[in-house]
Amino acid sequence: MSDRYEIFLTCPKSLEGLLLDEARHLGLEEAREQTAAVRGFADLETAYRLCLWSRLANRVLLVLKRFPSDTADTLYQGVRAVEWADHLSPTGTLAVEFSGHGSGIDNTHFGALKVKDAIVDALRTAEGQRPSVEKLDPDLRVHLRLERGEAILSLDLSGHSLHQRGYRLQQxxxxxxxxxxAAILIRAGWPRLAAEGRALADPMCGVGTFLVEAGLMAADIAPNLKREKWGFSQWLGHVPALWKKLHAEAEARAQAGLSRPPVWIRGYEADPRLIQPARNNIERAGLSAWVKVYQGELATFEPRPDQGQAGLVVCNPPYGERLGDEASLLYLYQHLGERLRQACLGWQAAVFTGAPELGKRMGLRSHKQYALWNGALPCKLLLFTVDVAQFVTGERRGRPEGAAAEGAEAPVASCPVEPARLSEGGTMFANRLQKNLKQLGKWARREGIQCYRLYDADMPEYAVAVDLYGDWVHVQEYAPPRSIDPAKAQERLLDALAAIPPALGVDPARVVVKRRERQAGTRQYERQAEQGRFQEVSEKDVKLLVNLTDYLDTGLFLDHRPMRLRLQREAEGKRFLNLFCYTATATVHAAQGGARSTTSVDLSKTYLDWARRNLALNGFSERHQLVRSDVVAWLEEDRGQYDLIFIDPPTFSNSKRLEGVFDIQRDHVRLLDLAMTRLAPGGALYFSNNFRKFQLDEGLAARYRVEEISSETVDPDFARNPRIHRAWRLSAA
Structure with missing residues (x-):
């Protein structure tokens, strides 16, 4: 075989340029980058060195042969023509990886099977011995890539991916x-900083991956020094003496590096469950004397190197995938920026994020940004110099820093985010919140109302609803129209979220944000998260449970408060029926008002369980019936009489009896006729809904006494939007 081989180094997409520099430094000749790979030429010693020292590659592939292939048969013949006896014994094991398509091969499994068959047939002995397939730990791992009619057949010298260093058994x-x-650290300049004896800190270190990789670089330790099993270990072309020489040289460099005074490397993690796994990973990497991990919150992060030297702060904050994450992540990034500005002057900072728009909220200007991929997720690496000149102060042209808009009240104090750091739009939004709070807060306290709407898209560019639930804030973002740039809509949402804590003086951790779109069928019942956080709130003299995190709705429709209080006033001694009862908040009010009995019907088990807890919370249980059923089907079968009926149906809902889906506009006549047959003489039926285009059928007025009472069912917190719902009172003609 030739002493010089074609080598392919594979890597994560976006690391090609860095890998090219590293590979050239390690001896790869004629190197050039390709998509997710670097190609060049090297002798076997260099190939071994790449396996041992590459911090960036996934695999080191040694090309055995290139040949044209236009059919499955030419692929088979080309692979079989290789002298496989130079590489694998007939009793050995192999695994085949196949990529690409063409030549009549569109299925990678079929392609791998043809390659395997060719190798096995070439090595089959007269006695019938032949290699067997072993996917997990084979003697030889073969890779074939089919590309534009050419087959590239390689041996995988690395075996398992080189990113698997072996120290991270817990993650x-x-x-x-x-x-x-490692790539993030190199982009951030850590090798140079480490050579200068500078420090490194990770305020959200998790299980310590950044810390270990930084320690390996600082101590000149080959990243795969401790790996025992290689793709070339059982390869017949392997030269053990050459490998042992390189490995011994790497061990000597590691010993020399670890004998030097350690570089200051520290990690901090808020989750106590990750501290020991991180320390275990550090110990397996042999860096216990260099790298330390402590439990600590971001709010108290303050790196203090032994010699007082500055260095690099590096972190990978969470990206956020669950409902309500936007608010918590915004405040996390704001806190991170605040800690960098207050505790890390003179340091460099590197923030790797899948939410780069949040990086803009840190209050620092990044001097460099790199697009990277974390698996299939596009991310950015933001590099900062923590210097006063790079602080984003929030100053607005023509107005002193921190000054409020003309005619607006000053922001309230007590806030972890400086008001001066708000954008101009954010400041205007904050001022509107304060104005509304001043007006509505007095009314709410006077009426004994703890939960109310503070803001409802008052400013068109900030299309959110802001509701107060005691000392919690619930934010709903309305879906922007197609004419609005999604990036601009996201920026405005972040402006609003940044403004809420300083404007209302609330803990950022008590702000929950959700996206609100039109919900059809049962989507409004779907669980969105699994926090299970119920909290008790009060409405007049009634206690209710709300859940701000797990569902799109909270369990309490704030706009129906006047209707609930009306039902409470009228319920004494009456038989009350609540259809589409949801969490039965109206039922609780009726029971509190002295209803003789209540019956509440809904199709959702989730909400009936919630209703049961609401009733129990107020001491009601025995005489209050909860029925799980399709409302229309139940009305057709029920023969009870009720003095007071409340119906607040969804716009759309699954129904067994009405063409599969209940449509409020199409089906309300049938629904109301059925309900009116259950209304006792002298009774009243209240009907409401939130469908903006709803029109009550005129024929109902010919059969019943119908009175629209919409204006009487809107409290001051919804006066800005008087058509939030419509309501009617029906009784016998």
């Missing part, structure tokens, strides 16, 4: 691959 919920972490 967190969203682990960063080791070679990506």
């Amino acid at each position: 967190g919920a969203a682990p960063l691959k080791e070679n990506l972490a």
